Structures are given as structure tokens and as C-alpha cells.
Amino acid sequence: MYLKINKKKIQIKEYNKIIDRIKSLKFVLEKIDYGIKLPNKKKASTYFFCQRVDICFTDKEDNIIFLLDNVKTEKKFFKFKAK
Secondary structure, eight states: OEEEETTEEEEEEEOOSHHHHHHTTBTOOSOOOEEEEOTTOOEEEOTTBSSOEEEEEEOTTOOEEEEEEEEOSSOEEEOTTOO
16 A cells, blocks of 8 residues: 655555554664554554654544644554544
8 A cells, every 4th residue: 555645655554463563663763764554543652663753543434534743752642533
């Protein structure tokens, strides 16, 4: 799956396994040039992230409900209507 922003394509990786979800972007020191989709999650946390990230909460049809830009590390977020 890819996300197109202007003329740039960003690869989106879908993590379904528990170990992949736990690991996600934690302790990644290199520049992040891809996105991660964690289906069926209403919570997001940036604990142990080494970089600022953008977080998108979507509904069942993958429409963006809420967007957080340039989020610092050590933060938690929860959205009821997100999937």
C-alpha cells in the first residue's frame, strides 16, 4: 500500500503480528521513509521513539478522522471512533 502526498509516494507497511506491533518504530535511529499501519487500534503511544512522527487515526473505510503532526516522544493518544 502506498500513500501519495503531492508527487511523493510513501510506502505503508501493515503490521498484524503482535511482535511487529510492539516493535513498530521504537529505537529506529535512521531516517524514517515509510509508514506503518496498525489495524484495529484506538490508542497510539510514542514511548521509546527516537524521532518525531505524524500519527493518523482512521475509520473502518480508512478515511482520516484525526491527524497529529510532528508529535514528540513519550506521548499517548486515544480516539474512540478510530479503527
